[in-house]
Amino acid sequence: MAQGNSVLEVKNLTHVYTDSRSHVETEVIDNVSLSFQEGKFVCVLGPSGCGKTTMLNIIAGFIRPTSGSVVFEGKEVKSPSPERAMVFQDYALFPWLTVSGNIQFGLMMKNTPAKVREAKVTEYLEMMGMKGFEHKYPFELSGGMKQRVGLARALAVEPKMLLLDEPFGSLDAQTRRTMQRELFRIMAQAKKTSIFVTHSIDEALFLSDRLIVMSARPTRVLIDIELKSAKPRQRSDKEYSEVYEKVDKVITAEVSKSIE
Amino acid sequence: MSSRVRKIRENAYVMNTIGIAVFIALWWLAVEARLISPLFVASPLAVVQVLFTQTASLAQNTYITLVTLVESFLVAAAIGILAGAVTGAFDVADWVISPILDLLRSVPNVAWVPLAIIWFGIGIESQIFVSAFSAFFPIFTNTYVGFKSVRPSFIRAGYNLGASDRDVFFRIRLPASLGQVFPGLKLGIQNGMAGLIAIEFLDSTSGLGFMMGEASDFFKANIVIMDMLMIGLLGFALTMTLVLAEKRFLGWQRRTS
Structure with a gap:
């Protein structure tokens, strides 16, 4: 895989949100330009409510930006596509479908034959360490397991890119740590270009090849650095502690700015 | 357990x-x-006696009410679910249809009886019209709310996984709304029964409502009470049928306690 090949370009992205009742306009994203390279796992960090999720939703094609554009493999993004598969913070698993039904939903939309679909379900459940859970319903699963299914569902459509919107945001601290290690293991296997939105610096430092720190609303890029040291990183690593300190300082300043 | x-x-x-x-x-x-006074409230024994003295009349009128109610309910369910789904899923339909229905909703169901009789005469057609009309609103409203309030992330996930508008409608909005549709159907049965008994009582020559009216004219409280019991039993049986269907279709909603 050619490194350094740009897969996705965010060009002069600006987004203004208009409240449908009060008609009050809020500027959410302020002229952001970014370029995402093939095969890289990029973490986007920022204070809560800063507009990083909005940016991800625009990249996914769920929202059209006020101005600027997102270009994916040379074509402007105008609508959602399985080429950019999303993993949702609230899992968004279909509760009326079994684990198997959820994982093969995207394949059914492509009219993939049943045999191929079944094979994919088995393959991805095995990757998630969830063999034998095919016929369970989402309500029977723990939060961590739900998000494994969410990840399997996104990977099963064989996307070119994976978008993860605070996927571990609703998990308790312990499960969250486990899921981070799991995601690291799965990504080493699946090797997908990914954008991972989070507000946890530890999570970002643990997983990413590149770290982007966004400001409070209207959001701009504050820090954009490549992490060179080998993954998985330890807290005791030199690069980890250096970057942590720098990012923490910037984010703390942003949070206090948004509180004022 | x-x-x-x-x-x-x-x-x-x-x-x-x-x-x-x-x-x-x-x-x-x-x-x-x-x-x-037994003139006003018959003794339980006198009520049970009706089962033996009025067997044929009771059976026939119960059967007629049951069949008319089921027919009315099926009409109301078909139109109510269709209209509710379309109105809930598409804004344009919502803007066009909802104001008309909000206006009609304010007219009590029984107030449709005179117009129904002008249109269809005294008979099964006007009964089905009033009963179906009464059953329609709760079915429509619940389906509408169900389709309107589908969790946005379900719809986003659907499109993200390559679903077409049609797939999102049938494979996401519809199953996601069933939890709302079933309570609407149960209310629909009850309202449909209320409308049907009213028109049978006011203008009809058969059915439990008619039988009650006639018994009332002759001060036969025991027959009236037996008819009321039959109405209650019919409503209960039909509601239970829906509860079973709900369990069958909404098994995925079970919660572990």
């Missing part, structure tokens, strides 16, 4: 039975002791 839960449930059944038995006993005593 644990044995403790089973025991509690068995106790509840015993309590239910005791409650009903005490109620009937008090009723019977009150009439026997002439605390209430």
Whole structure:
């Protein structure tokens, strides 16, 4: 895989949100330009409510930006596509479908034959360490397991890119740590270009090849650095502690700015 | 089910039975002791007697009410679910259809009886019209709310996984709304029954509503009460049928307690 090949370009992205009742306009994203390279796992960090999720939703094609554009493999993004598969913070698993039904939903939309679909379900459940859970319903699963299914569902459509919107945001601290290690293991296997939105610096430092720190609303890029040291990183690593300190300082300043 | 839960449930059944038995006993005593005139409230025995003295009439009128109600309900369910789904899923349909229905909703169901009779005459057609109209609104409203309030992330996930508009409608909005549709159907049965009994009572030559009206003219409280019991039983049986269907279709909603 050619490194350094740009897969996705965010060009002069600006987004203004208009409240449908009060008609009050809020500027959410302020002229952001970014370029995402093939095969890289990029973490986007920022204070809560800063507009990083909005940016991800625009990249996914769920929202059209006020101005600027997102270009994916040379074509402007105008609508959602399985080429950019999303993993949702609230899992968004279909509760009326079994684990198997959820994982093969995207394949059914492509009219993939049943045999191929079944094979994919088995393959991805095995990757998630969830063999034998095919016929369970989402309500029977723990939060961590739900998000494994969410990840399997996104990977099963064989996307070119994976978008993860605070996927571990609703998990308790312990499960969250486990899921981070799991995601690291799965990504080493699946090797997908990914954008991972989070507000946890530890999570970002643990997983990413590149770290982007966004400001409070209207959001701009504050820090954009490549992490060179080998993954998985330890807290005791030199690069980890250096970057942590720098990012923490910037984010703390942003949070206090948004509180004022 | 644990044995403790089973025991509690068995106790509840015993309590239910005791409650009903005490109620009937008090009723019977009150009439026997002439605390209430049997002219107004017949004794339980006199009510049960109707089963034997009016067997043919009771069976025939119950059957007619049942069939008319089921027909009306099916019409209301078909139109109500279709209209509710389209109105809930598409804003344009919502803007066009909702104001008209909000206006019609404010007219009590019974107020449609005179117009129904002008349109269809006295007979099965006007009965189905009024009953179906009464059943329509709760079915429509619940379906509408269900389709309107589907979690946005379900719809986003659908499109993200390559679903077409059609797929999102049938494979996401529809199953996601069923939890709202079923309570609407149950309310629909009850409202449909209310509308049907009203028009049978006002303008009809058959059905439980008609039978009650006639018995009332002759001061036969025992027949009226038996008819009321049959209406209650019919409503209960039809609602239970829906509860079973709901369990079948909404098994995925079960919660582990």
